[in-house]
Amino acid sequence: MEKHIRSTARKFIALAFAIFFAFGAMPAAFAEGDTQRDLTNVLTDLDVDMSLKQTNGTTVPIIVDNEKDPSFNETLVSGSTIIFGITWNLEEENFYGQVKEGDYFTIDLPADHFTFRDTTLNTPLVYNGETLGHWGVQNNKIHFTLTDTGAQKRYIRGHFNASGTLKAASSGDIVIEVGGVTLPPVPVKPSTPSTPDPDVDFPAENYIPSPQKPLSKTGSTYTGSETITWNLAVNFDNLLTAAVHSNPAITPLKNAVIEDTLEKDQTIQSVSIQSMLYRPRNESGELSRQWGATINLKTQFTALSQGADESLDAFKARVKGYGAPAYGVSADQKYLVISLDDVPGNGVKLADDDAALRAKLKSSNSNLTDAELDTMVKSWGTGGIAGGEAVGYYITIQAKTGRAYEQYSNTATLTTTDNVPIESGKSVILEDLDGGIEAGEPHSVRLEKRSAEDGTLLENAAFQLEVQRDGVFVPYVPTDGGEPVRATGADGMVEFKKLGSGTYRFVETAAAPGYDKDSVAYSPETFTISTEDTEGVVVTATNLPLTDKPPVDPIELTGRVSLKKVDQADPQKTLENAAFRLYERQPDGTALYYKDANNGLPLWSANPDEAQTFTTDAQGMITVDHLLLGTYYFEEVTPPEGYRLSTTALAFTLDENDIETGKSVVFENTKTETPPADPENPEPPKTPETPEPPETPKAPAAQKPAVHKTEGPIAAGANPKTGIADISSAVTLLLILAGGSAGIIGLKKRR
Known part of the structure; x- marks a missing residue:
């Protein structure tokens, strides 16, 4: 039993030491690794401008430098495009020598009231031909990441322009916050009433459409985007005719096939096949140029894939000859083919019946009036000229680019068995995000050592650089990897690089052989580097030769x-x-x-x-x-x-x-102490005697304090008074556990 208690006590002591060393290792374990640093909390001078982008491309200022523009008295309408201009600064005191490649910051955009499209995060910010960082918009935040070149600068500052679409469900003032900056309230209102005007059956009666073509193509993108949206409108000329359901009859497209090959570095990311219907202008069904509803038809087409050993020509022929509505994208995602068969006449229905069609139309656009819904069902339902089938198709291709080119073009082809092929093309110019950056270059100072007598360059003269701190010059600690004291070479030069802002001076610590150190003169005596400087500094130091004095050893x-x-x-x-x-x-x-x-x-x-x-x-x-x-x-x-x-x-x-x-x-x-007694056989504790009245204490010889004063570097995390790591909590736990084990042993001995 006694052996078991001793074993248990040893385990307690071992556990205590394990906890002690675990606590001691904690700071190292949780030390910050070589990870990217978030610089958001050290951004300064964050100023925000807001402008309304009008349809003609001009802008009207709303907020300027965080304050309301007194000339703006409009109410913003939901759906308006708002440009946010944001200036920012990373000052030298929080930047120079403290950042590295990959460090970043983010600026929150007001997602509660605006919709921001995601862009590439690789838009470069260039200053004097050097890329200092990359930026973009993702998840309603502006993201900026430093390059290694940018991290070498003394400071950086810049601006971003981000475009957002206003979303307002009700009228009133909204408070907008950008990157923690709260802007003055701005009045907004919805774009359309939440419910249709009951006195207007056909709100679009005055919007007469322009003539349509069998095939037309449009392309669009947005600033900073890596994607292009290509839209194909098929048979929309017949769509206008078919809307007037009585006559004249429409001539279907026979065996219609759509082909589209993307150029350059574009690849197809997704394809949608829909029918887009316009709002009727009157009870007769004549169409306006306003969107009415969109119905998805892709599920009624069979998706085909190119086989691993199948040539592109064989793949095209297979899709075209499938015998039912089908589509396919080539293995390299560059080519799209859609077999529509007859349009109408291919069996692709807008809905199962008229009730389902009415429900789909209302679900797509809740602002349609009852009169408009009645007329649209009459035109496109089972009693319409196409018997409920789709007459026109609206095909959307989402293409991703590598942004290796500024302009992208695209041409689609519609072929039928009863007409010559029809082509429609469009070009899109990609725009970069609007941003700018400038930086303060790290400076260097070069000292030229010359003879005051004849201007000869002198070597083996040693100099130290000092910087002014709180009005006093103190030794400068170099950041360029060189030594604090540097000697001139054969060219008579010493140089210190990567200097931050401040006032500096040189101090000669050893004169060139044969020259009088006390005669040194500097031009200029001191020099100042500011955030506005763009060039380095040259200082000249001169000494007189020694005359009747012997050379100084x-x-x-x-x-x-x-x-x-x-x-x-x-x-x-x-x-x-x-x-x-x-x-x-x-x-x-x-x-x-x-x-x-x-x-x-x-x-x-x-x-x-x-x-x-x-x-x-x-x-x-x-x-x-x-x-x-x-x-x-x-x-x-x-x-x-x-x-x-x-x-x-x-x-x-x-x-x-x-x-x-x-x-x-x-x-x-002092010598090390005598090793402690064997812990396996400790002596029993003695009952302490009644102490005598204390005399003036004298330090034991073995504990005599050292005669030298405590100095030297203190380890990180150490107690500033003692220089010993702060492990009080771990030591307390050690003493408790050790005391418990000693109690167990003492209890056994008393038994």
Whole structure:
């Protein structure tokens, strides 16, 4: 039994440690991956214009820059086309150096009151010949996605135009919201009354149609679309005659066949076969040019597919000779053939009977009056001239394009056995979405180092760039991948790229050999990059040659530090094989680690993985030369064998007094504690004695605090006071579980 309890206790402890490490791993597990970032919440300067697009193509402003245009006093009618113009901005402070290819933003469109058609999302936005992003409209949102080129800019701003169709079921003011911007109320009204006027039997009596053809074709698309809609009207000349049901009789089309081949990169996505009927102008059945109703007939046609080994000619012949109404689309989705047989006379009915026809007409258009319904049933029902069969067909082809061409043309052919073939063609021009973009280019600054005496270009002069922050110049942390301190080459040049907006200056850290560092002069002394600048900056730095002064040894301009590693309890005992990293802090708190040396000058990196490791020798010593005057930190990364790792960094400052003699610092370590007793056989707890009155406490030797001050980078998620990760909840759970297991063992021993 005792063995079982011990086993249970061990399991509890193991579980506690598992939970502890699970909590510790949580931040890494939930860290943001390399995914696309949504920039919607950092969009600024969102301004919206609204304009009414009239039938003649002109526009009338309704809203300008989020405010109502005082000259607009109309009421918008349902079905009107409204153009939304939206300007936007991604400012440098939220953009430059913080975005990448694939990052995106969306702008919500007012779908409650408008219908927006989906477009391609691949419309490019181009600035100075470079594509900075792609955009389009999908699911009532404007979508914009950055390209890699766009992500390199300092900022971007632009505009979009999106077209919507107003939908208003009732009259009154509507409040429109675009991308979180609420616009002033706009008055709207329905396009037609919800119920027909009872005093008007034939509302379309004055709309006389134009002459029709046996075959006519139209094509349409909309801005930004990848699709074209091709419409074929078949036998609509006879449709006008057949509507007047008494006479004259109509002559049917014999063995009518429709063929259509799509050009270029078009492919057939869908086909619909319908009969479209116009509203009658009077009781006699004469037709107007207004739409009355649409009836789907596709289900009465047999769909045929091209076989895998069947040629196109054989497929055409099979559809044409099918012997009943049929249609087929070729395997490559480029060719459509429809066998109509006789029209009318092929058995394709508008409805099963007159009652069903009346119901279909009313379902298609609820605004038809009773008088119109009576006349339409009389014209197209079983008592009409065609006996209830379809006289005219309205065929719609939805074609998808690759948008590789601006203009697409299409010609359809109607063939019959009693007439020569009839062709009808149409062209459609695809329009791109209307949008624009501009950007701020990332700047560069180039310094030319010259002799003030004769203008000679000088090499081996070192410079650091500083940027002004809150009125004070501080070291600039490069974003172009280069080092903070750069030396001129044989061309006398140093360059810093990808600079953001701000005021900068150069600081010479080492003069060219034979030149006086104190004589350096800059032109200009400072320079400012703004969002409006389009070119880089060139700075000239000059120095006078040294005259009677001996050349200055670079070591005299720097300091040296020597670190001695010792046992805290016995400072005379030096410790070897302790490894350290050396770093300095920037004014913004960023740590720069000693990486390497170039011509005696240290090289620094913000990446701790690139830091050079200094290891104490047999005398416990480390020496680092050529450090510019300032404050630095030694950070222990590997302790000597048998010693604890110090979690605090040792700070030291090099000043003018250390140029010749150098700085000496001591870093102490404490030995590791004696291992704890065997957990399998723990000693029973002792009853505590009554404590004596406390004396002034003295820290035990083993707990003596290190003499150096806590410094160094704190890990992400660490407690800002202690530098230790905040795992208080996990530790609490660990103590509860461990306490429970100890209670189980104690209970067994008392038994």
